[in-house]
Amino acid sequence: MANEQNQLTILIIEDDEHINNVIFKALSQEKLLCTQAFSGSEGMIHVTQRDYDLVILDLMLPGLSGESFIQQLRTELQSDIPVIVLSAKDKLDTKLSLFALGVDDYVTKPFEIEELLARIHVHVKRKGINKPVTSYQHKNLILHANTRSVEVNGTKLTLTKQEYQILEVLLKNKSRVFTKQDLYELAWEDHYIGEDKTITVHISNIRNKLKQCDKESYIETVWGIGFRLSP
Structure with a gap:
C-alpha cells in the first residue's frame, strides 16, 4: 500500500496488548507507520499532538470509552x-x-487480520491520501523528518545534530551498510579525515539513549565494514 513516496500513519487504540501487537505487526509489514495506544485517553492525547490518516478503535477501553x-x-x-x-x-x-x-467502518471481533487490512485499503483509496514521506519507522523507533525529532515507544529522544543525522541516514536506507567514512561525510557534511573514534562514540551514545527506552537492538555492527539497522 505504502511505498517510499507514500507512507500512511495509523493510530491503533486497543487495550488488549496481544490484539494491539498483532495489528501493529501486520500493518508495519504493509509499510504503514503505526502508533499504539492502550486507552481512550492515551489515544486522545496522540490525535491532539499529531495528524493521523486513520484510527483503529476498540470500544471497551479503560478511561475514555471508544464512544466518548x-x-x-x-x-x-x-x-x-x-x-x-x-x-x-x-x-x-x-x-x-x-x-x-x-x-x-465496523469490524466484529474475533476478526481476520486480512479483513482489517482490506477495509483499511478501501478507506485509504476513498480518502485519496497521497503525501510525501515525513516519517520513518523501524521497530518501535519513529523519526519525524519535518520536526527533526525521534521517539522510541512514545518517548522523545534528546539527540545532538550528528546523532539525529546518523539515525536519519540509517532509517532512510534500512538495508544498506554504511562505513564510518559514509556516516561521517553524511552526518557532518564534511570530508572524512580518518577519525574512527568520532563515529564509534556517536553510535555508542545513540545506542545508550535507545536502550533507555527499549530493549530492542537498533544498530548492528558489521565487522570490518561499518553499521546498519538491526534486522
Whole structure:
C-alpha cells in the first residue's frame, strides 16, 4: 500500500496488548507507520499532538470509552479522520448508533487480520491520501523528518545534530551498510579525515539513549565494514 513516496500513519487504540501487537505487526509489514495506544485517553492525547490518516478503535477501553473518544474527535476536535471500530458487540442498533456518531467502518471481533487490512485499503483509496514521506519507522523507533525529532515507544529522544543525522541516514536506507567514512561525510557534511573514534562514540551514545527506552537492538555492527539497522 505504502511505498517510499507514500507512507500512511495509523493510530491503533486497543487495550488488549496481544490484539494491539498483532495489528501493529501486520500493518508495519504493509509499510504503514503505526502508533499504539492502550486507552481512550492515551489515544486522545496522540490525535491532539499529531495528524493521523486513520484510527483503529476498540470500544471497551479503560478511561475514555471508544464512544466518548469518537464524540470528542468529531465534535471538539472537528476531525474527519476515518475511524474503524473493532468490537465484539454485533447488534445492529449498536452499529447504527456508532455510525451516527461518525464511525466510518465496523469490524466484529474475533476478526481476520486480512479483513482489517482490506477495509483499511478501501478507506485509504476513498480518502485519496497521497503525501510525501515525513516519517520513518523501524521497530518501535519513529523519526519525524519535518520536526527533526525521534521517539522510541512514545518517548522523545534528546539527540545532538550528528546523532539525529546518523539515525536519519540509517532509517532512510534500512538495508544498506554504511562505513564510518559514509556516516561521517553524511552526518557532518564534511570530508572524512580518518577519525574512527568520532563515529564509534556517536553510535555508542545513540545506542545508550535507545536502550533507555527499549530493549530492542537498533544498530548492528558489521565487522570490518561499518553499521546498519538491526534486522
